[in-house]
Amino acid sequence: MDFTNLLNDTSGKVSKVGVIGATKGYGYTLLAQILTTAHMELRCICSRHTDECFAVLKEIGFDEKRFLLCETIEEIQKAPKDAIIITPDYKMVMETDITAMVECTGNTKVSSDAALIALNKGINVYMVSKETDSVCGPILNHIAAEKGLVYSLVNGDQPRNLLDLISWARILGLEIICAGKSSEYDFVLDWETGKFLYNDGTHESEPLPELKEYWTYKGVDTLKSRDKLLQKYREVISADLCEMNLVSNVSGFTPSAPFMNYPIAKPNELANIFIPKEDGGILEKTGVVDIFYNLRETNEASFCGGEFIVVRAKDQKMWEILAGKGHVMSSNGKYCCIYYPFHFMGLETPISILLGDFMGIGTHAECRQVTVMAGVAEKDLPAGTELKVYGHHHQIDGLVPELLEKSVTGNAAPFYLLNGAKLLRDVKQGTPVTLDDVDLSGLSTFELFKKGLELG
Structure with a gap:
């Protein structure tokens, strides 16, 4: 999508953002990016630890003269229009004049309640708490649509990025065989020393030169050998499955397997792996969501927990041309993998807020508990x-x-x-x-x- 017209908007409209549950990690990246985003202002931030809010906003570079602690509606009503309100009570966020409420506590009770309060007050909702969307997403999308408001997942987290990629493919009429993401952390091999590291920050590297034997993909047996060698590092991660839950509920795609397949693979192998078994892949059915562990060398770029789709290559000549450009094709030429090797957390999220506040883009009234x-x-x-x-x-x-x-x-x-x-x-x-x-x-x-x- 070209954002030039949005960037050059001269209406004077501004997205006034209230953020609930943001001082660290994702929240920090969002607050830092709001500071430089066109047509956007931070109006309110909520955390039980208000001292952290003051410290983080100051560290990022917001004008500390504008910071104002408010704990009651009366205090909010008296606040200057340009104040950045800091409050420990999430319900107070919706008493300010925000147009956009971003919820990122991860607490299902708080975030669902905050979303309902916001929608009932005519405020658009941008849901970062995937835990909440996994159980309440269908009804919250439905309520927003009925009210003519926006309830939206956000770019910067994998579900929205993947759904954007899916919608791009669908408008082009591409048949999606599989949609998914890499797990959060890579499997990394130092080719020179033979040391292996699962880079989640909790594992020490270990000598594993025998992994080189299975480095070149030679079919499903290669995956089995990698799995056996790296079994102790493989796990079913709650956050991964939750994200695929969200994608499934909007796209209609079903799980490839209850615990996902999690093959250990390199990006250039995906078009050979996430395809039907009869074509040499691992899938029992198509139109599914799945997850892989990214395998790479130390000097190779990470997939960064990014997103992919595998599509059927129907026009042989067209896909031969595209294969010549270096795109990731299956060995039999029937499938292509298209991918975004990134999710930039809060850095990307202002885009979702502007698309929602200015253009009404976000709500999926068709979202169901698939x-x-x-x-x-x-x-x-x-x-x-x-x-x-x-x-x-x-x-x-x-x-x-x-x-x-x-x-x-x-x-x-x-x-x-x-x-x-x-x-x-x-x-x-x-x-x-x-x-x-x-x-x-x-x-x-x-x-x-x-x-x-x-x-x-």
């Missing part, structure tokens, strides 16, 4: 076990996530509704936690999830 992310017991879990979301990947101790088509979920409980729940009875290893195993009554996000299911 898939449900459930949690399977890794071991026998006794009654009384409290389930808690924790860590960078927002996992739950004792559970491994799986992504299931709605038609086969039965009464499996959505993964991110389990945070804080206690098991009412024993759950055996290998079985999902169901709605009968926990008490979710009175949980507002559960009610929103059920309303989403009623959309059909």
Whole structure:
């Protein structure tokens, strides 16, 4: 998309942004980029740790003379129009004159409530908390559409970037065989020393020169050999499956497998891997979402947790021309992989806000609960076990996530509704936690999830 007309807008309109849950990581990158984005102002920031807000805004370069702590509606009403309001109460954010509410707490209860308050006040919602969208996305999209407002996933996180790539392919009439992303961290080999590193920051490098034997892709057996050699590094990551849950609910694509395939692969191999088995790939069906671990040398660029689609190459001559340009084609010439090897976190997000506030782009009224992310017991879990979301990947101790088509979920409980729940009875290893195993009554996000299911 060309943003020149948006950049040159002379209407005087400005996106006034309120950010909930932002001082570190993603939030920091967003705040830093708002400072330089055209037609955009930071109006309000919310965190329980208001001292961190003051420190971060000052560090980024916002004018500290404009900072104002407000804890009540009355204080907000008295605030100067150019003040950057800092508040510990997320509900106060919607009492300011913002046009855009960005939610990035990762807390399903807070973010769903904040989204509803914003939409009811005529404020567009930009949802970073993928945990919330995985259970409430369908109904929140529906409510926004009914009100003529925007509810949007954001660029800078993989689901929106991948959905943009999918929509690009669909408008061109390309048949998408598989859509997906690389997992967050790469598998890296130092070719000279033979040392291997899984660069998630928790693993030391180890000598693994035998990986060179499986460096050149020679078919599915190569994947099996890599998997066997690197088995201890392979895992099903909650954040990955949650992101594919979001993509599935908007695109209609279904999971390739409940735990995803996670092949260890290089980008130039993807068009040979994410294709039907009868053509030498790994897929049992097409029109699916999947994930891979990016394999590279130390001197090669990362895939950066980026996104890809594999499409069918129907016009042989056209795709031969494109193959000559160096695009990633399958060995049999039937498929091509198209990819964005990036997601720039909050750096990209202002684009989504401007597209929503200025052009009304974002809401997917067609979003439905196509898939449900459930949690399977890794071991026998006794009654009384409290389930808690924790860590960078927002996992739950004792559970491994799986992504299931709605038609086969039965009464499996959505993964991110389990945070804080206690098991009412024993759950055996290998079985999902169901709605009968926990008490979710009175949980507002559960009610929103059920309303989403009623959309059909």
